[in-house]
Amino acid sequence: MRLLHWTDMASQQDRRTLVVAGNGMVGHKLLEILVERGATAEWDLVTFCEERRPAYDRVGLSSFFSGTSADELSMVAEGFFDQLGLTVHLSDAVVSIDRAAGEVVSAQGRRVAYDALVLATGSYPFVPPIAGNDAPGCFVYRTIDDLEAIREYAAGCQTGAVVGGGLLGLEAANALRNLGLTTHVVEFADRLMPVQVDDGGGSVLRRRIEDLGVAVHTGMATTEILADEAGHVAGMRFKEGDDLPVGMVVFSAGIRPRDQLARDAGLAIGERGGVVVDEACRTSDPRIFAVGECALYAGRIFGLVSPGYQMARVAADRILGGEATFTGADMSTKLKLMGIDVASFGDAFATGEGCEAITYRDPVANVYKRLVLGPPDRRGDRAVAGGILVGDATVYQTLLQMCRGDMPTPRHPEELIFPASSGSATPAVGVGALSPAAMVCSCNNVDKGTICAAVAAGCDNVGAIKKITKAGTGCGGCVPLVTDIMRDEQRKAGIVVLNTLCEHFAYSRQELFDIVRVSRITSFSEVLTAHGTGEGCEICKPAVASMLASLANGHILDGEQAALQDTNDHFLANLQRDGTYSVVPRVPGGEITPDQLIALGEVAKEFSLYTKITGGQRIDLFGARVDQLPHIWRKLIDAGMESGHAYGKALRTVKSCVGQTWCRYGVQDSTALAIDLELRYRGLRAPHKLKGAVSGCTRECAEAQGKDFGVIATERGWNVYVGGNGGMRPRHAELLAADLDREAVFRYLDRFLMFYVRTADRLERTSVWLDKLDGGIEYLRRVVIDDVLGICAELEADMARHVETYECEWKAVVDNPERMERFRTFVNSDEPDPNVVFVTERGQPRPAYFHEKPDPALLAIGAKP
Amino acid sequence: MLVSKVWVDICPLDKLIPGRGVCALVGGLQVAVFRIAGEEIYAISNFDPFSGAFVLSRGIVGSRAERLKVASPIYKQSFDLVTGVCLDDATRSVRTFEVRVAGGMVQVASP
Numbered sequence: 001m002r003l004l005h006w007t008d009m010a011s012q013q014d015r016r017t018l019v020v021a022g023n024g025m026v027g028h029k030l031l032e033i034l035v036e037r038g039a040t041a042e043w044d045l046v047t048f049c050e051e052r053r054p055a056y057d058r059v060g061l062s063s064f065f066s067g068t069s070a071d072e073l074s075m076v077a078e079g080f081f082d083q084l085g086l087t088v089h090l091s092d093a094v095v096s097i098d099r100a101a102g103e104v105v106s107a108q109g110r111r112v113a114y115d116a117l118v119l120a121t122g123s124y125p126f127v128p129p130i131a132g133n134d135a136p137g138c139f140v141y142r143t144i145d146d147l148e149a150i151r152e153y154a155a156g157c158q159t160g161a162v163v164g165g166g167l168l169g170l171e172a173a174n175a176l177r178n179l180g181l182t183t184h185v186v187e188f189a190d191r192l193m194p195v196q197v198d199d200g201g202g203s204v205l206r207r208r209i210e211d212l213g214v215a216v217h218t219g220m221a222t223t224e225i226l227a228d229e230a231g232h233v234a235g236m237r238f239k240e241g242d243d244l245p246v247g248m249v250v251f252s253a254g255i256r257p258r259d260q261l262a263r264d265a266g267l268a269i270g271e272r273g274g275v276v277v278d279e280a281c282r283t284s285d286p287r288i289f290a291v292g293e294c295a296l297y298a299g300r301i302f303g304l305v306s307p308g309y310q311m312a313r314v315a316a317d318r319i320l321g322g323e324a325t326f327t328g329a330d331m332s333t334k335l336k337l338m339g340i341d342v343a344s345f346g347d348a349f350a351t352g353e354g355c356e357a358i359t360y361r362d363p364v365a366n367v368y369k370r371l372v373l374g375p376p377d378r379r380g381d382r383a384v385a386g387g388i389l390v391g392d393a394t395v396y397q398t399l400l401q402m403c404r405g406d407m408p409t410p411r412h413p414e415e416l417i418f419p420a421s422s423g424s425a426t427p428a429v430g431v432g433a434l435s436p437a438a439m440v441c442s443c444n445n446v447d448k449g450t451i452c453a454a455v456a457a458g459c460d461n462v463g464a465i466k467k468i469t470k471a472g473t474g475c476g477g478c479v480p481l482v483t484d485i486m487r488d489e490q491r492k493a494g495i496v497v498l499n500t501l502c503e504h505f506a507y508s509r510q511e512l513f514d515i516v517r518v519s520r521i522t523s524f525s526e527v528l529t530a531h532g533t534g535e536g537c538e539i540c541k542p543a544v545a546s547m548l549a550s551l552a553n554g555h556i557l558d559g560e561q562a563a564l565q566d567t568n569d570h571f572l573a574n575l576q577r578d579g580t581y582s583v584v585p586r587v588p589g590g591e592i593t594p595d596q597l598i599a600l601g602e603v604a605k606e607f608s609l610y611t612k613i614t615g616g617q618r619i620d621l622f623g624a625r626v627d628q629l630p631h632i633w634r635k636l637i638d639a640g641m642e643s644g645h646a647y648g649k650a651l652r653t654v655k656s657c658v659g660q661t662w663c664r665y666g667v668q669d670s671t672a673l674a675i676d677l678e679l680r681y682r683g684l685r686a687p688h689k690l691k692g693a694v695s696g697c698t699r700e701c702a703e704a705q706g707k708d709f710g711v712i713a714t715e716r717g718w719n720v721y722v723g724g725n726g727g728m729r730p731r732h733a734e735l736l737a738a739d740l741d742r743e744a745v746f747r748y749l750d751r752f753l754m755f756y757v758r759t760a761d762r763l764e765r766t767s768v769w770l771d772k773l774d775g776g777i778e779y780l781r782r783v784v785i786d787d788v789l790g791i792c793a794e795l796e797a798d799m800a801r802h803v804e805t806y807e808c809e810w811k812a813v814v815d816n817p818e819r820m821e822r823f824r825t826f827v828n829s830d831e832p833d834p835n836v837v838f839v840t841e842r843g844q845p846r847p848a849y850f851h852e853k854p855d856p857a858l859l860a861i862g863a864k865p
Numbered sequence: 866m867l868v869s870k871v872w873v874d875i876c877p878l879d880k881l882i883p884g885r886g887v888c889a890l891v892g893g894l895q896v897a898v899f900r901i902a903g904e905e906i907y908a909i910s911n912f913d914p915f916s917g918a919f920v921l922s923r924g925i926v927g928s929r930a931e932r933l934k935v936a937s938p939i940y941k942q943s944f945d946l947v948t949g950v951c952l953d954d955a956t957r958s959v960r961t962f963e964v965r966v967a968g969g970m971v972q973v974a975s976p
Contacts, residue, residue, distance in 0.1 A: 503929070535901070536884075537927030538936035538943075563884030567923040567938035570885075575938055579918035827876045827887040827898070835895075835919050850917060 016115035018319060019104050020047040021094040021261065026292030026308035027120030028055035028075055031086070033316040040085030043319075046112055047086075048104075050093035051143060054081070059305055059474075064147050065175045066730070073144070097265040099285055116287055116319050119262060119275055120312075123255035123293035123303070128163065132225030137233025137248045141172040150250065154179040157247030161185070161236060163222055164253035165192040167335065172250045173214055174338045183214045184244060186236065188253075190219040196333065196344035200359055201390040204368035208340045208391060211366075211719075211735055213698050217244075225249055257294045257301055270296040279325040281315040289315040302329055305474060306442045313445065330404070330442065334389075334396045339734060341393035346386025346403040347372050355385050360417045365778060367391035369417040371399070373409075383409045387417075392778050397481045406438035431484045432492075440481055443474020451482060455489040462486065501762060502539040504532045509543060509687065509762045516547050517758075523548070523560050542566045543762045546649055549685035550757050551798075555812050557819055568647035571823065572809055573629055578847035580836055581629060582622040583609070584646035585636050586682060589656040589674035589694075590617025599639030607632055610844045615726075616653035616691065618644060623845055625832055627825045633810045642808040645683055649763075651690045654678035655703065659696030659713070668713035670696035673742065677711070680746065681753065683806045687760040687769075690753070691725070705733045708766040709749055714738070718745050722752055722780070723770035731767040734777045737785060747796070751784040754795035872965065872972040878904065881971065886935065888922035892975045896962050897922035899935060899946060900971075907946040908962035908973050913937045914951075921959065 018034070020027050031045055039045070049055070056073040064073065081088045094104045103113050125140035127133050137157075139150050154160065160176040162169045165187030176183040185192070191202025192209070206216050219240075226235040226243065235245040257274040268276040268284035274296025281289045281297075291311035293303055302308065307329030317324035332345030350357045354375025361368050368390040373382035384402035389395070395416050401407040410416070436449035446469050459465045462483050466472045472479040500506050507515065512531070521527050524544050528536055536544075545564035549556055556562075556569055568574055573581035585600070600619055604611045607628055609621040624632055633643075646652060656674030660666030674694040684690065693704040694711045703726075704710025710721040710733050717739040724733025737748055760769040773779055782788045784795075813819045825833050837853050838845035875889045881900035888911045889896050895911035899922075911919045916939040924935040929952055934943040943952040944959055951957040963974035 504927075535926070535928035535933065537929065537934075538925040538941060541884075541925055541927065560884075562882050563926070566925065567920070570923065575920070575923070577916060577918065577939065579916075579920045579939075821880075825888065826890045826895075827880065828874070829890045831890065833895075833919060 014042070015044055016042060017044045017046060017113060018116045018118065019094070019112055019114040020045065020118045020120055021104065022120035022122055022292075022294075023047050023049035023051075023055045023088065024120060024122045024292065025055055025058055025075060025305055026122070026312050027118070029309050030118060030120065030291060030312035030316055032080075033313055034319070035080075035083065035086070037316065037320060039316075039320060040083065043085065043115075045086050046089070046114075048089050048092050048094050048106055050091070050107075051145070052091045053144060054088055054090060056144065058142075061141075061144070061147065062171045062175050064144060065151065065178050070144050094261060097261060097288070099265055099288075102287070114287070116289070118315055118319075119283070119288065119290040119294055120292050121258040121261060121294045123257050123301075125168075125251060126254045126256050127251045128222065128253055130222055130224055132227055132233070133251070135225055135227045135231060135233050138225060139248065139250045141168060141175070141250050141252050147175070150175065150248075151179060153248055154181055157181055159184070159246045160248045160250065161244065161246040162250045162252055164251065165189070165216070165218065166195060166252065166254065167193060167333075167337070168255075169252035170209070170337045172252045173209075176248075176250065177212065177214055177338070181247070184246060185209070185214060185216050186220050186222055186238075186244075187216070187218045188221055192216065192218065193342065193344075196348065197342065197388050197390060198349060198370065200361060200370065201342075201344075201368045201388045204361070204366055204390045205340065205342060208366050209338060211738065212338055214338075217241075255293060255301075255303055257296065259294055262288075262290065262294075270299065274301050277311075277326075279314075279327055280318045281311050281326055282318070289318070291315050297326060298328060300328070302331070304329075304331060304333065307331070309443055309474065310445075332400055332403075334393055334400075339732065340391060341389065341396075343389040343393040343396040344387075345396070345400050346384070347374075348386045348388050350386065352385060356382070358414045358417065365391065365781060367778065369395075371413060371417050373413060381409070381411065382413070384413055389417075394775060397478070401434055401438055404439065406435050407433050431481065431488045434485070440485065441469075441471035441474065441478045443478075444470040446471035448485060451485050452489050455486050456493070459486070460490070501543060502537055504528065504534045504536050504540050507531065509547075509764075510759050512544070513547050513758055516544070517551055522552060524564050525560060536564075538566070539762070542569065542649075545569070546685045546687065550802075555807070555819075556809060557813065557822065562822070571626055571629060572643065572647055572813065573624065574647050576622060576847070578836060579833065580622070580847065581624045581626065582620050582646075583624055583629070583632055583636075584614065584618050584620050584644040585641040586644040586678070587618045587653075588678040588682075589654055589671050591656075591671055591675060592619075596639060596641060599636070599641070603632055603635050603639075606635075608838070608845055610846060614646075614653075617655050618646075618653060620646070623838060623847070625825055625836060626823055627830075627832070630814055630820050630823045634814050637808070637811050637814060643683075643810040645809075648683075649686055649688050651678070651681040651684045651686070651692070654681075654692035654694060655707070656694045657696050657701035659694075663696060665699060666696035666713065667715055668696055668718065670694040670702065670711075670713055673711060673718070673745070674702070677746075677749070680803055681749075683809070684753065684757070684802055686753070686757050688763050688765045690766070706730065707733060709733070709752065711745060717741050720745055720748055723766045723777070725765050725767045729767075733767075734770070736777065736781060748784055750799040751792050751795045752780070754798045755780075755784060755791075757798075758795075870963070871975040872967070873975045875971040875973055878966050878969055878971055881906075884926050886922040886924065886926065888919070889973060891962070891973050894976065895919045895922075896973055897935070898964060898971060898973065899926050901926065901933060901946075904966045906964045906966060906971060907933065908964040909935075909944060909946060909949045910959040910962075912959055913939055913942075914957050914959065915940050915942055 055075040092106045092108045095107050096105045105111050125142050160181040161184040162173045163186050165185045173183050173185045192205050221239040223239050224237040228234040235243050237243050259275050262275040263269050275290040275294050277290050277295045283290050292308040311326050314324040314326040334343035350372045357372045359370045370388040372386040374385040376382050402409045434448050438448045440448050450469050454465050454468045472482050541564040604621050609623050612620050614620050654674040654677045656671045659670035691707045692709045693702040693707045695702040695704045696713045704712050705721050706724045706726045712719045719738045720736045721733035722736045837848040839848045873891050883902045886897050886899040896908050897911040898908045900906050911922050913920050924938045926935050933946040936943045949959045949961040
């Protein structure tokens with residue numbers, strides 16, 4: 001029941017009704033535009049949504065598998081459909097149109113009269129007409145419901161295949177891979193992504209995808225889906241080659257416009273499907289419009305969200321009496337598939353007259369770039385006309401702007417795709433060269449001028465710009481460009497972009513690290529006196545302590561260093577919520593002898609410690625008071641154990657699987673390598689904690705791709721991955737180098753780790769650091785493999801010094817009475833802290849909660865009323 | 866104040882590391898004692914009102930603007946060493962204690 005204002009009542013008679021069939025991304029965009037333009041003053045907007053969920057982000061669908069919820073994918077602003085003049089019918093679709101009566105009929109029997117009708121019915125996945133394509137275990141990849149069904153079924157499968165190696169097919173393959181399946185991609189054409197890339201790009205893409213463990217089969221026509229006795233998918237048969245056993249099949253062989261509704265209503269339909277529309281997005285019935293993937297303009301279906309939004313904008317304008325036109329759209333795309341950059345823009349295949357292509361291919365780094373140049377002008381210069389980028393698409397935005405004519409093409413455009421030779425930087429073509437009219441966000445029609453205006457009006461972060469201009473809120477592909485424009489504008493306006501450590505130092509961590517390293521400063525007070533102000537704080541003190549430790553490796557409790565450490569580092573243990581500490585001895589590679597296990601058990605029993613296995617293949621002992629710590633460690637050290645640095649921003653563990661020593665599938669001795677790596681890097685202080693892992697085969701049981709550095713055995717050696725992590729924002733590591741021998745593994749990891757230690761921000765994990773590193777993994781390769789900065793010898797020497805000077809911090813404490821002195825609860829008494837109280841749960845101690853303490857009044861001591 | 870103060874010996878000054886704190890028991894209360902430099906010493910309660918644990922003596926000492934403070938090692942709120950007021954939430958504070966150095970010995974006034 002809606003309440004109407006009297007003004008609305010007065011105009012009741014004049015109100016008109018617009019029906020929108022379909023609430024996908026494009027259908028919803030149309031509603032948003034109409035609402036924004038005030039259409040609801042005159043129009044009732046009624047939309048039918050076949051799915052039980054209203055519009056959601058289908059472009060970001062795959063993130064559903066990496067933890068994004070259906071709610072987070074929603075594109076519908078809270079309360080949107082509660083607005084006056086808006087109605088949505090969920091789980092209901094328009095099934096017929098009575099054009100003579102001007103009415104639609106829905107599946108649930110609703111009849112709605114319309115003054116205008118917009119078809120936004122989208123598309124459906126094409127499933128090739130082959131035998132067995134409907135067996136249980138066959139899926140398509142289109143809706144959240146599809147993804148939920150895939151996830152459920154995949155739980156019982158080992159292997160899966162995707163039919164179709166296009167854009168969506170590779171998305172689907174990545175999803176299967178992330179679900180833990182051995183994944184195959186079967187493509188009928190002779191290369192992957194045949195619509196967007198050429199043979200050269202396709203082969204680079206293929207190698208990169210194969211490196212991720214996905215099997216690629218191109219030039220293969222699937223003829224039948226094989227079933228087991230129960231009728232479930234068991235394999236695939238091809239026109240050529242052997243059968244492929246798989247547990248499930250996802251069809252992603254292209255889309256087809258959903259035009260049945262229009263067909264039945266007698267509207268004009270294209271020869272190969274699609275509702276024919278003119279440049280007003282009108283169908284053959286002037287009261288009916290069609291937008292998005294169901295619409296056919298000039299013989300083409302536009303299967304991207306950005307042209308869909310453009311059509312929505314045109315249709316909305318026409319409905320409101322405007323004159324906007326749709327005359328085709330730029331099908332340029334840039335995307336990240338399985339972490340691989342792929343971009344295709346303009347005349348990518350150089351079909352235009354007089355066009356020439358320049359290609360660059362680096363088979364080592366696995367990068368392919370093709371630049372298409374238009375015909376020469378009077379002066380002999382050629383403008384960028386299109387291109388293909390695989391593996392490194394950093395120049396995409398620049399090239400795209402040149403291609404659109406928003407930015408002049410430089411004299412030697414080929415320099416844009418060739419890597420900068422050492423010594424000379426990439427030609428400086430900054431965002432400053434972009435014209436104000438240049439389109440930045442094509443999803444939401446935002447040009448550079450709009451963004452500059454937002455910055456001038458005071459927006460000083462990307463979030464604010466997104467909110468004000470809507471740029472970057474569609475596919476998100478332009479966010480880096482938006483960021484660059486913002487920085488450039490701020491720089492021009494004289495705004496200094498600060499990245500300082502804290503109020504005491506006007507330097508970033510990296511700058512301060514360089515100062516400390518170059519000036520050979522060895523104490524915090526020297527750094528503070530020479531380069532800072534005030535007394536320091538809990539941010540800069542541990543940060544500087546970490547730098548000093550990375551560079552010098554003295555004992556962290558010696559001299560002035562002691563005052564800089566966070567409590568965990570100060571007491572060489574992990575503080576828990578009740579003020580007690582936990583203790584984690586090192587268990588290199590997760591390998592532990594029965595005697596060490598017994599020793600750990602005895603210590604835990606003697607000191608009544610709560611015992612738990614950690615995720616890093618170690619054993620954590622909880623509930624130790626400060627004064628107990630040295631006594632605990634005396635016993636552990638006597639049993640041959642050493643500090644595990646769980647308290648430090650330092651190397652934690654190098655996890656391993658059992659490898660070829662025991663495992664039927666292992667191809668290398670992963671445990672031995674993990675132990676050697678852990679012993680090499682133990683105690684290394686870094687901007688944040690560091691974790692590693694080594695897997696003995698591609699099954700990856702040690703989860704090496706979820707670590708800061710991971711090594712995976714291959715038949716030919718070791719693949720090294722860097723920049724992964726679990727935790728709050730899980731990220732897969734990226735392949736740094738493949739098929740290395742042991743020595744090269746150590747060499748590259750030495751360099752990688754020291755480079756990270758030198759250049760990362762405070763509390764910046766390798767993943768974030770790598771994401772922010774200009775040029776990403778490619779640049780990292782150039783630094784640590786090709787040594788373009790000429791610092792590798794230095795990095796290796798730094799690491800050698802670390803390895804040489806390492807000592808167990810706890811052994812150095814228990815062997816030294818003076819250091820032992822620090823480990824007291826009370827400086828003037830040997831009493832234990834009366835406020836540390838334990839209760840027993842599941843046979844072990846745990847800290848008492850407030851209400852469980854014998855005398856809660858104790859807690860009030862010290863607190864002012 | 867009619868009652869004269871009782872100064873309780875804590876420890877020799879040279880046992881305190883500049884820039885660090887220790888905890889002392891004074892009349893059954895836990896007192897966090899911090900040495901900034903030289904004979905500049907402050908004492909506040911060891912109780913962290915945000916976590917309910919007695920840990921402030923184990924925090925990192927520093928400054929914010931001109932004020933000396935310690936950051937709780939549990940959730941990192943900062944407390945003014947002179948007034949005991951929490952700098953991140955002025956509604957919370959801890960009590961302060963008088964402290965002095967006499968004859969090379971650190972002493973806290975017993976409440």
